[in-house]
Amino acid sequence: xxxxxxxxxxxNTPLKKEKNTMASASLIVxxxxxxxxxxxxxxxxxxxxxxxxxxxxxxxxxxxxxxVAGLVLSIGAILISIFIVAYIYMVGxxxxxxxxxxxxxxxxxxTMMEQYQNLFPxxxxx
Numbered sequence: 001x002x003x004x005x006x007x008x009x010x011x012n013t014p015l016k017k018e019k020n021t022m023a024s025a026s027l028i029v030x031x032x033x034x035x036x037x038x039x040x041x042x043x044x045x046x047x048x049x050x051x052x053x054x055x056x057x058x059x060x061x062x063x064x065x066x067x068v069a070g071l072v073l074s075i076g077a078i079l080i081s082i083f084i085v086a087y088i089y090m091v092g093x094x095x096x097x098x099x100x101x102x103x104x105x106x107x108x109x110x111t112m113m114e115q116y117q118n119l120f121p122x123x124x125x126x
Contacts, residue, residue: 026070
């Protein structure tokens with residue numbers, strides 16, 4: 001005779017983990033932010049969006065692996081973007097203030113203005 005308790009028992013099924021689409025979106029945006037390192041304003045924007053998505057994915061719970069990865073990539077992209085803009089600014093200041101580069105800079109500027117004037121003769125030149 002079969003035991004009734006045996007029939008009523010069901011195997012333990014693992015609980016399905018709820019998917020967090022905002023965390024996944026944060027990871028994807030973070031990856032694109034790091035990849036777009038040659039365009040600092042776009043990279044900064046993507047980094048901020050990825051950071052916000054990671055924060056909003058928290059929903060009162062601790063960060064999960066995907067959200068942490070998106071958070072780290074987004075913060076890294078923001079820092080890289082700030083570094084690139086600061087570097088470009090410093091090089092620009094160096095070029096304009098150093099006498100050796102100032103002559104070259106002025107020649108390039110004058111050449112560009114001449115080309116601009118040739119392309120658009122009616123445009124005012126400053």
